[in-house]
Amino acid sequence: MSLAALTITELRKQLTAGEITPVQIIDDIEKAILANDSEINAYLSYDFDKARAMAANTDLTLPLGGIPIGIKDNINTLGEPCTCASQFLVDSYVSPYDATVITKLKAAGAIPLGRMNMDEFAMGSTTGNSSIKPTNNPHDLERVPGGSSGGSAAAVAANSAIATLGSDTGGSIRQPASHCGIVGLKPSYGRVSRYGLIAFASSLDQIGPCTRSVADAALILNAISGSDEMDSTSLEVETPDFTLNLDEGVAGLKLGIPKEYFTEGMDPAVREVVTTAIDKLKSAGAEIIDISLPHTEYAVATYYIIAPAEASSNLSRFDGIRYGNRAEQSGNLIDLYKDSRSAGFGSEVKRRIILGTYALSSGYDHQYYNKAQKVRTLIRQDFTQAFEKVDAILTPVSPHTAPKHGENSDDPLKEYLEDICTIAANLAGIPGISVPAGKDNSDMPVGLQILGPHLGEEVVLKVAQKLEDII
Amino acid sequence: MSKDHIDVNYVANLARLNLTEEESSTFQRQIEDILGYINKLEELDIDDIEPTAHAAPVYDRVREDEVKPSLKRDAFLDIAPDTINDQLKVPKVIEEL
16 A cells, blocks of 8 residues: 555554655655646645655654655745745745744654645635646546645545645635545644744634544644744644543533534535534534524625735735746836736735725725624624533534536635635634545535634544544 | 725725726626625624734734844845845836926
8 A cells, every 4th residue: 555645643653663764655655646646736846855855864753753744835845936826926936934834844853745736825715726727626526625725635635645734714724624535624823833824814824734634633733833933923822732632532522513504505415414423423422512603694704804804915015026926027116016916916816805905995994894803703702602511513614515616716705605614713713623524425525623612622633533433 | 884886996006906807897796796795794783892803812922132043135035036236126216306
C-alpha cells in the first residue's frame, strides 16, 4: 500500500520503528501526484527536492517528525510561491518569510510539501474561483471538492497528501472536508496564529488541519496552536495535548441539535445521514437535546457584510507597488493601482471588494457594517446560551453534497446561502469539525459538524473520535 | 436599512477597480440581489445591542519594546515589481503646476 494513503498516526509508528524513512513517504506522495493530480488538480506547485533535503535532516523523535504536510496556497512558506490562486500573485510572489504555523510545523518535525489549490483569496465554496485551475472531487470528477480549501481536502481524499493545512473564514475547511469525505477542523478564533496567512476577513479567518482521522487533526492542532506576539488576536492560553482525551467517549455528554440547521431546502439524503449519525452517538451514551439558535437565519446576511467589508480593506494592499504583478505603462499612480488590480483579480474577488467597499462607504457604514456587528453579537449570544445547556452541538456541514461544476456560478447569492451551516461558527469564533458520517445515493460523502464552545476543541475532538469509531 | 441604489461604477472607483461594461452590468444585478437579501437584518430590533468586532475580544495587547532583527530589506525589494536605487519605483505622484 502507498505510504501516501496512511494516517499520520500510522506513519509515525512505522517511522519510529525504523520500518520506513521520510523520503519513502515523499516518494509515494510524488507517485500519487503523478498518477492522479492531472485529474484532481489539488496541487498548484510542489518542490520534491526541497522536501527531500528537509527529510534528510528531520528529527524523528518530534511529534510530527518526518511527516509531509500540504499547505494551502495562502499561507506563506519561506522561498515558496504563495499565489492565493490569484493572477495578481502568480509567477511573481515568493514568500520572504514563514507563517507562524509553518515555523511551528517545522519545529514539530513536519515537512511542508506542496501548495494546495483554493478559491482565489479563499473567496468561494467550490475551488472553481481558482484563477489557475478548478479542483475536481476525487469521489466524482464532475463535481466540485467544495472550497475554499478544495485542494487541501481533495488531496487528502485522493491519497496524494497525508494531511494538509487549510483556512476557514466561513466554512472553507469544514465544507470541503464534508464534500471530500475527510476530517476538517476549524479551531477557535485566537487558538492559532494568523501571522503569515494572507488575510481575507481578519476577524473570521482561522487556520486548521485537513486529515484522514480525528487523531491526526489533534496532532496537527497540538503543533500549530499557541500565542504569538506576531498576531495580537492570538490568545494567551495554554495549549492542552489534544490527543490525550480522544477516547473518553460520549457517555453522559449533552449534545444539542439546533432545529434551525435542518432547513426545508436540505437534501433528504443529507438529513438521513446526519440523523443516523446522531442516533449512533445517542446509542453510544450521549444525551441528545433539542435546542434553538434563533438568529441562525440572519447569519448569512451578517457574514456577507462583515467578510466582504474586511476583505475590501485587506485586499487594498494589492496595489501593484510592493509585490505581485504590476500593470504595464499605466499613466499615473491611480491608474497603476486600478489597472494592476483589475487585471489581477477575478470576478468573485471584485464582486466582494465592491460589496465590502459599499458596506463601509460614508453614509452606509451604519446601515450595513455596524448593524452586522450588532447581529453578530446576537449570534454569539445564541451559542453562549446554548452551551449553558449542552457540551457540543451537532449539525449538518452543508445542506447538500458536492454540486456539479458550474451549478451556481451565475448566482452568487444562491451559492452564499449554501454556507448556512458553517458561517455562524466563524461569526461566534467557536471551534467546529467536519467528520465523515456516510454517503448519499450517488455515493458522495456527507459530513457531520460538531461545534463546541470557544476554546472547547477537546470536547469537539472527543465527540468526533467517537463518531469516527462507530460509523 | 434603506433600499439605496448602489452604483457599482462609483464604488468600483473607490475600490480602485476598472470594470468592463459586462462586469458592471453583471455586478450591478448580482450585488442588488445580495443587498436585497441583506435587508433581512431590518427585521431585528438591535438598537441596544453592543456590536461585536472580534469573536474573542483582546484589547491593548502590548509587548516589551525590544530591538530585534527584522527581515532584510533585500527580501522585500526582491519581490517588488519595480525598483530603483534600492527603493520602490512608482509613477510620478507630484503634478506640475
